[in-house]
Amino acid sequence: MKSTLQSLYLLQLLDTELDELRELRGDLPETVNAMEAELKMVEQRIEECDEALKKGAVERSQMEKESLELIAKIDKYKGQQLEVTNNKEYDALTREMETAENTIASHEAEIEQTMQRADELKTSKTEFETRHEELVKELEVKHEELKEILEATNEEEMTLEANREEALKGLLEKDLELYTRIREAKGKAVAPIRRESCSGCYNVVPPQMILEVKKNDRLFICEHCGRILVSEEIAQETSI
Numbered sequence: 027m028k029s030t031l032q033s034l035y036l037l038q039l040l041d042t043e044l045d046e047l048r049e050l051r052g053d054l055p056e057t058v059n060a061m062e063a064e065l066k067m068v069e070q071r072i073e074e075c076d077e078a079l080k081k082g083a084v085e086r087s088q089m090e091k092e093s094l095e096l097i098a099k100i101d102k103y104k105g106q107q108l109e110v111t112n113n114k115e116y117d118a119l120t121r122e123m124e125t126a127e128n129t130i131a132s133h134e135a136e137i138e139q140t141m142q143r144a145d146e147l148k149t150s151k152t153e154f155e156t157r158h159e160e161l162v163k164e165l166e167v168k169h170e171e172l173k174e175i176l177e178a179t180n181e182e183e184m185t186l187e188a189n190r191e192e193a194l195k196g197l198l199e200k201d202l203e204l205y206t207r208i209r210e211a212k213g214k215a216v217a218p219i220r221r222e223s224c225s226g227c228y229n230v231v232p233p234q235m236i237l238e239v240k241k242n243d244r245l246f247i248c249e250h251c252g253r254i255l256v257s258e259e260i261a262q263e264t265s266i
């Protein structure tokens with residue numbers, strides 16, 4: 027049991043160090059992730075603008091081509107009208123010309139719309155490109171900052187993590203679960219008794235319990251804060 031208590035306290039020391047290291051990095055890794063995600067999104071938007079512009083241009087040139095063909099047809103119908111010999115044929119050509127003119131008019135309206143849409147798309151694209159440029163510059167700085175911090179902390183983190191793995195070997199599943207549960211709720215899960223008090227919550231520990239804890243043969247929980255109590259002896263004997 028003593029070794030379990032030592033492992034628990036060691037785990038606490040290692041986790042505290044790891045917490046401090048991670049705090050040193052602050053929210054920089056998350057910031058960089060968020061910026062990278064935004065950059066991807068902006069790149070996608072630029073691509074979408076390009077695709078929409080291309081599609082609009084194709085549609086527009088198709089309509090222009092068709093309109094030109096229709097104009098040629100109308101000319102041809104006009105010529106044919108001069109040569110027809112009866113009203114029926116004449117009226118039929120008039121109807122053909124009207125249909126062609128209507129189609130040309132609707133193409134013109136649509137071309138006008140796609141040109142407006144193209145202007146809007148170009149404006150959006152320029153905005154996205156500006157943001158893209160900003161993000162690339164900002165990310166360059168942030169990546170450099172992050173690299174420096176990671177270089178400064180990675181080696182230490184790896185050592186701490188390795189020691190943590192080692193400490194875990196000395197613990198049963200249920201002990202680790204208890205530790206994890208308290209750590210999640212309280213930040214620190216293990217509190218050595220110092221000056222007859224729980225060093226986690228500073229409440230006085232009853233003398234009888236102090237005597238029991240000192241035996242290092244059972245797991246005691248502080249009745250005030252719920253942390254695992256260990257003796258001062260365990261705290262003194264255990265270090266990273």
Ligand SMILES: [Zn+2]
Pocket residue numbers: 217224225226227228229248249250251252253
């Ligand atoms: Zn306590």
